[in-house]
Amino acid sequence: MILQKPSITEDDIRAVGEALKTGWLGTGEITRKFEQAVLPYTGHSHCAATSSCSAAIEVALRITDVKDKEVITSPNTFCATVNAIIRAGGIPRFVDITEDGLMDAALLESSITARTRVVMPVHFAGKVVDLSAIKCLKELSIIEDCAHTLGANLPESDNIRCFSFYPTKPVTTIDGGLISCNDSEFIEKARILTQQGVNNNAWERKNGTKISSVLEVGMKANMPNVNASLGLSQLARFDAMQKRRREIFRILDGRFERAWHKEGDSCHLYCFLTDKRDLLLNELSTREIITGIHYLPVHLQPAYQYLGYKRGDFPMAEKWGNTELTLPTNPEMTDEDVRFIIDSVKEIIHG
């Protein structure tokens, strides 16, 4: 059992085959259909598909203009969050996490400086960070890292959200992402940035005006039709897959006598902390149960040492880095598979 096995059906394969046969492989009509199908899950009225969540975050930050400004995020995240901030010209800043692995909203106020431009909560493991009670954020933009969050109960909001459709995510386009918000102009700017800064893409030129202008130095970060066709096919059974994910999380919670799963979570990662983490990681793999670590705290990674953080700065994130283990939770797992995982964990812990 691998950590996050993509679910690929005959329907998915057929959908990709049909997209290939259209002869228009790049961004086009299927990409737009995919955007419309994802939109209800975003809590927003507008969205643009991208080549990855990393690209979506970078695009959102470039439009918000974070050059030489601080972006506050969680140290318990994938390096993609931090790399996107740096590529957009921003300065990553961190606040510690709470016991459930999420950015500690109570620490935000004391971390905001005159240089802070954006707060970027990471809805880690599919649990939504609630910033609604934090008053000091008024002057700042909030860009939510929703890489784990498709299917979570996301409230309506004027924030910006960035999603991922990487193969480990519950809906995949192989690589892919999406940026959403309620501001149609922001989304229009995002589209332009993802297509090299050109004001219309090849599909629009094929179907309409042939003249285009390069409005800014953009990125190559659009989502092609073929990728979108896989995501569109997967979305058709997404609700059923989510139902099964919730059942698996409930079985795990019941057997571990804990409450990791909460109503409204997207149930992306099943995490727990244990001082036998490294033993479990190795022993479970000999039983072909492949687990993961989310995350080794980013503030201690060699690439970011220039930011000046050191061990001890974020004790809870460091505790997660030393003791967290993520169990496999694929919708295709049977109840028996789930019980095998639980029994194996208990046997290894209790010797």
Ligand SMILES: Cc1ncc(COP(=O)(O)O)c(C=O)c1O
């Ligand atoms: C929290 C987080 N943010 C951002 C990303 C980047 O997503 P992508 O691979 O679509 O660029 C990931 C990827 O797994 C992630 O886990």
